[in-house]
Amino acid sequence: xxxxxxxxxxxxxxxxxxxxxxxxxxxxxxxxxxxxxxxxxxxxxxxxxxxxxxxxxxxxxxxxxxxxxxxxxxxxxxxxxxxxxxxxxxxxxxxxxxxxxxxxxxxxxxxxxxxxxxxxxxxxxxxxxxxxxxxxxxxxxxxxxxxxxxxxxxxxxxxxxxxxxxxxxxxxxxxxxxxxxxxxxxxxxxxxxxxxxxxxxxxxxxxxxxxxxxxxxxxxxxxxxxxxxxxxxxxxxxxxxxxxxxxxxxxxxxxxxxxxxxxxxxxxxxxxxxxxxxxxxxxxxxxxxxxxxxxxxxxxxxx
Amino acid sequence: xxxxxxxxxxxxxxxxxxxxxxxxxxxxxxxxxxxxxxxxxxxxxxxxxxxxxxxxxxxxxxxxxxxxxxxxxxxxxxxxxxxxxxxxxxxxxxxxxxxxxxxxxxxxxxxxxxxxxxxxxxxxxxxxxxxxxxxxxxxxxxxxxxxxxxxxxxxxxxxxxxxxxxxxxxxxxxxxxxxxxxxxxxxxxxxxxxxxxxxxxxxxxxxxxxxxxxxxxxxxxxxxxxxxxxxxxxxxxxxxxxxxxxxxxxxxxxxxxxxxxxxxxxxxxxxxxxxxxxxxxxxxxxxxxxxxxxxxxxxxxxxxxxxxxxxxxxxxxxxxxxxxxxxxxxxxxxxxxxxxxxxxxxxxxxxxxxxxxxxxxxxxxxxxxxxxxxxxxxxxxxxxxxxxxxxxxxxxxxxxxxxxxxxxxxxxxxxxxxxxxxxxx
Numbered sequence: 272x273x274x275x276x277x278x279x280x281x282x283x284x285x286x287x288x289x290x291x292x293x294x295x296x297x298x299x300x301x302x303x304x305x306x307x308x309x310x311x312x313x314x315x316x317x318x319x320x321x322x323x324x325x326x327x328x329x330x331x332x333x334x335x336x337x338x339x340x341x342x343x344x345x346x347x348x349x350x351x352x353x354x355x356x357x358x359x360x361x362x363x364x365x366x367x368x369x370x371x372x373x374x375x376x377x378x379x380x381x382x383x384x385x386x387x388x389x390x391x392x393x394x395x396x397x398x399x400x401x402x403x404x405x406x407x408x409x410x411x412x413x414x415x416x417x418x419x420x421x422x423x424x425x426x427x428x429x430x431x432x433x434x435x436x437x438x439x440x441x442x443x444x445x446x447x448x449x450x451x452x453x454x455x456x457x458x459x460x461x462x463x464x465x466x467x468x469x470x471x472x473x474x475x476x477x478x479x480x481x482x483x484x485x486x487x488x489x490x491x492x493x494x495x496x497x498x499x500x501x502x503x504x505x506x507x508x509x510x511x512x513x514x515x516x517x518x519x520x521x522x523x524x525x526x527x528x529x530x531x532x533x534x535x536x537x538x539x540x541x542x543x544x545x546x547x548x549x550x551x552x553x554x555x556x557x558x559x560x561x562x563x564x565x566x567x568x569x570x571x572x573x574x
Numbered sequence: 575x576x577x578x579x580x581x582x583x584x585x586x587x588x589x590x591x592x593x594x595x596x597x598x599x600x601x602x603x604x605x606x607x608x609x610x611x612x613x614x615x616x617x618x619x620x621x622x623x624x625x626x627x628x629x630x631x632x633x634x635x636x637x638x639x640x641x642x643x644x645x646x647x648x649x650x651x652x653x654x655x656x657x658x659x660x661x662x663x664x665x666x667x668x669x670x671x672x673x674x675x676x677x678x679x680x681x682x683x684x685x686x687x688x689x690x691x692x693x694x695x696x697x698x699x700x701x702x703x704x705x706x707x708x709x710x711x712x713x714x715x716x717x718x719x720x721x722x723x724x725x726x727x728x729x730x731x732x733x734x735x736x737x738x739x740x741x742x743x744x745x746x747x748x749x750x751x752x753x754x755x756x757x758x759x760x761x762x763x764x765x766x767x768x769x770x771x772x773x774x775x776x777x778x779x780x781x782x783x784x785x786x787x788x789x790x791x792x793x794x795x796x797x798x799x800x801x802x803x804x805x806x807x808x809x810x811x812x813x814x815x816x817x818x819x820x821x822x823x824x825x826x827x828x829x830x831x832x833x834x835x836x837x838x839x840x841x842x843x844x845x846x847x848x849x850x851x852x853x854x855x856x857x858x859x860x861x862x863x864x865x866x867x868x869x870x871x872x873x874x875x876x877x878x879x880x881x882x883x884x885x886x887x888x889x890x891x892x893x894x895x896x897x898x899x900x901x902x903x904x905x906x907x908x909x910x911x912x913x914x915x916x917x918x919x920x921x922x923x924x925x926x927x928x929x930x931x932x933x934x935x936x937x938x939x940x941x942x943x944x945x946x947x948x949x950x951x952x953x954x955x956x957x958x959x960x961x962x963x964x965x966x967x968x969x970x971x972x973x974x975x976x977x978x979x980x981x982x983x984x985x986x987x988x989x990x991x992x993x994x995x996x997x998x999x
Contacts, residue, residue: 285993321790323980327998348790352982354783359588370580371791415787 272334274299274423274454275320280329282315289315290326291478297456297471300449304469304486305458306566311475313458314351317427320456321348333423344373347421351428351458353412357401361387364400365415372419379418386414390440409437417448424448427458442468462563472562476570486562493565497532497558498542502550509549513537530558577792578800585775585804590811599812603819627668629686629700632658634675640703659687671700678715681708750945751918757868758941761875762911765937768809768876769883769903773896775801776887776979785979794976798888799968802880806873813872867944870957875937878964879903885971888978889986889994910938917942931956933963970995 275297282290290312297303305313318324320331322338331338333345356364362383369379387393390410400408409432417424424445430438445455445468459465465472472489474482482489497517506516506529514537518530533542539557546552560568589595626647631640633650640648648671651658655672662670669688676683684704686692713720776798779785788797886899910929917926921943929939930948936956940948977994984990 285997318980323786323789325998343791346790348787350783350786350790352783352786354787356588356779356784357782358592367580367584368787368791371577371788 272299273297273332274301274334275456276332276335277316277320278329278332280316280319280326280331282312282319282324282326288478290319292329293475293478293480294329295473295480295483297454299454300452301471302445302449302455302457302469304465304472304562305456305475306460306462306465306472306562307475308460308570311460312478313460313475314427316475317348317350317425317456317458320425321346342423344419345422347372347416347419347424349412349416349424349426349429351431355400355408355411355415358399360397360399361392361403361411362396365411365418368415369418372421374419382418383414386418387411390414405432406434406437409433410440413437413441413444417444420451421453423454423456425456425458428460429457430459430461430464462561462566466562474566474569481569482565489562489565490559493560495532495558495560496535496537497530498539499554499556499558500529500531500546500552501554502527502529502546502552504550506546506550510545514542514545526553578796578803581792581797581800582804582807585801586807586811589771589805589808595808595812599815600819603816603823607823627696628665629668630658630662630665630670631673632670633673635673638673638707640671640707643699643703645699646703662687662689673704678708678711750921753864753945754918754921754942755914757864757944758914758917758938759911761868761872761937761941762907764809764813764872765875765879765907766904768805769879771805771808772802772880773883773887773900774893775805776884776975777890777893777896780888780979780982781891789979794979795972798881798884798972798975802877802884802968805880806876809876810873864944867953868941871937871940871960874933874957874960874964878933878937878960878967879907881964881968881971885974885978885991888975889981889991891982895986906932906934907938910935913939914942921946921948927952931959933960936960973997 273296275295277293277295280290280293281288293312293316295305295316305316307313315324319326320338322340322343333342336342359367362380365383365387366376366379369383370376374382384393384396387396390413392407392410395403395407400411403411416426426445429441433441449455457465457469466486469486471485472483473480501522503525505525505527506519510516510531513534515532516529517532518528520528522528531542531546533539539555543552543555546555626642626645628647628649630651631638631648632652632655640646642648649667651661651670653661658670658672669686669692672683672685672687674683681704686697686700710720713723779788779797785797792800882903886896886903889899890896913925913929913935916923917929917939920926926939926943929935930943931952933956937960940953940956973995974991977997978986
C-alpha cells in the first residue's frame, strides 16, 4: 500500500520551473527522505502535498484518494519556515492549532496536555511563547505537528535549528510514530542526517527527480566491487590479475590501508583468500557509497 | 467556514484580552472630554486671572482717548518717539502704541512697539479699540446721534425648515455640520486604527513564521478574512463599550447638573428660549438614521480598507517597510477628510456628491452629508458601490496576500505586487 503517490507533478513560475514532471511513490509506514540541494524544488513539492499551492500538471493521491481538503486532518506539517504566535500562551496555542486540524476543542485540550507532559513542558502551559527558550518552542512546534495523530507527517528540514537534544528526542518520537502506523516524509539537503533514518529516498535536483527507491536498493546498485583492506605488510604486485589495487596508504609502521577492486564475477571470498596468502589482514570491508556520495556523483554527472 | 470562525475567535480574544485594549477602551471616552474640559478650564482661568497689560500711548494728536479694559491698561506718555521707546525698554510694561497726527478720513500710521511679537488677538483687540475711538469721532464730525445708530442695528433669526421628506422639519445647519464632521472624523480615525491593526497582525504572523502552518490548514483567503473580521469585531465591541460608557457617564453628569439647572435658568431667563430651540432641533435630528448609516459606513469602509491594509502587510517583512504601501492607501482617506470642509458647507454640491459616491471616500464623505438629508437614490447608490468596492478590494488583496505571506526577504515594489496578483495558484 502506498501512503502517497505523486504522478507527473509539474509546477512553473513565471521565470523558472520549480518541478518538472516529478513522480514519487511513498510506501506506508516508511520514513521517506526527499533529498536535494537548496532550491531543487523540495519545498514546492511539500507545499503542493499540503495544498498550499496547486500543481500545474499531475496529481497527488493519498491512500489512493485524490488530494482534497479532508486530507488536512490526516497530515501533520512542520515547515522549514516555522514559528508560533509569540503573544499566545502555550496551551491556547496548541489547542488552537489542533482545532485547525479538525480536532474538537475537548480532544485538542486532552491531547495537548498529554503531549506537553510527555515532553516535560507541561508546567509552561500558561506561559506565553515569547517567555520560552528556543528549545521549548521547538518542542511545541513538534507537538503541534503530531497532535492530531496524522497518518502522514511531513517535516521540512526538521533538524535545522533544533539543538542536538531535541533532534534526538524528535528522532525517537518519529520512530515511535512510525511504529503506530504513520508515514513520515523528510525533506533535507543534509544527506548524512537522513542516512540513518530513512528507508526510502528520492533525490531531486534542478526540479527533476534523479533517483528514487529504497535506500538498500539504491546503495546496492551503486556497489562497485571495491573493498577496503587494512593489512600488515606491503601488497606490491603480489595479487592475481583479476584484482587491482586502486589506492595504497601507509597508516603507521608497517600497516597499510588499500582499496582493492575486483573484476566482475569474482567473489569476495576469493579476494580474501588471495589477500591472506600474501599479507596479514586486519580488516576487510566492502566500500559502499554513502547517500551523499551517490548524490554528488549523480548531481555532478548531471551538470 | 467553521475554521474562519475559529480564526475570528482567536483574533478577537487575543486582542480583547490585552491590557492595552482595556486601558484604551476605558481611557478614550474619559480622555477626550477631560482634555477638552481641561483646556477650556485653563483658558478660562487664564483669561480671568490675567492682569491687564500696560500699554504706553504716545499721542501726537492730543485728544485720542483709549478706554481701559480688563485686558489692557493705557497710559499716556509724552515726549518724542525715541525717548518713549527707551522708557518702554526700561519699564516692565507690554508695549508702546504710537498714535500719529492723522486725518479722520485717512487714519494711518498707527504703530505698536512691543518687547515680544504681539499675537493675533492682541493686535485685533487694539485695532478694535482704535477703530471704536475713530468711529465715535466720525459720528461727531458727521453729526450722527449715537443712540439712533444703535437702534438701526437689526438682528433676526432665520428658521430653516426642510420640507423634502413630506413633513416639515426644522433644521439647523450648525448641528448637522457638527454631527457630520464628528462622525466623518470618527470613521477616518477608525479606518487608520483598525486597518493598522490588521496590517500589524499580518506582519506579525509573517515575521513569526507561523503563517505557513496556518495556511496548510486553511486557505490564505480564509486566514485574511478571519483576521479582518476578527479585528472588525474588536472594533465594534470597543465602540459598543464606548457608547455605553458615554451614555452612562453623560446621564450621571446630566443628573448632577440637573440639580443646579433651576437656579441657572432663573438667573439667565433670556437663554431659556435658546436652549428650548436647541432641544427642539435635537429632537428633529434623525439619530436612528445617522447611527444606522454610521454603522454601515463604518463596517463597509473598514472592510474596504482592511483588505488593502492586509495586502500591504503581506508584502513586507516589517512595519517600517510597509510605509511605501501605506501612502497610496492613505491618500483617498485624507482626500475624504479634506473634502469634508466643502461638504459641510455645500452638502448638495458636486464635490460632495462625488466624494460620497466613490467607495474610497464615501464612508467619510457620506457621514458629512447625512445630517443635512441625502436623496434616497444617492444613499442607495453609494451603499451599493461601497459593497462592490469592498468585494473588489478583498478579492484584489486576497490575490496579493496568498503569495505575499510566503515570501521572505524579497524586495517588493509595485511591479512585484502586479506579478503576484497575476500569478496562478
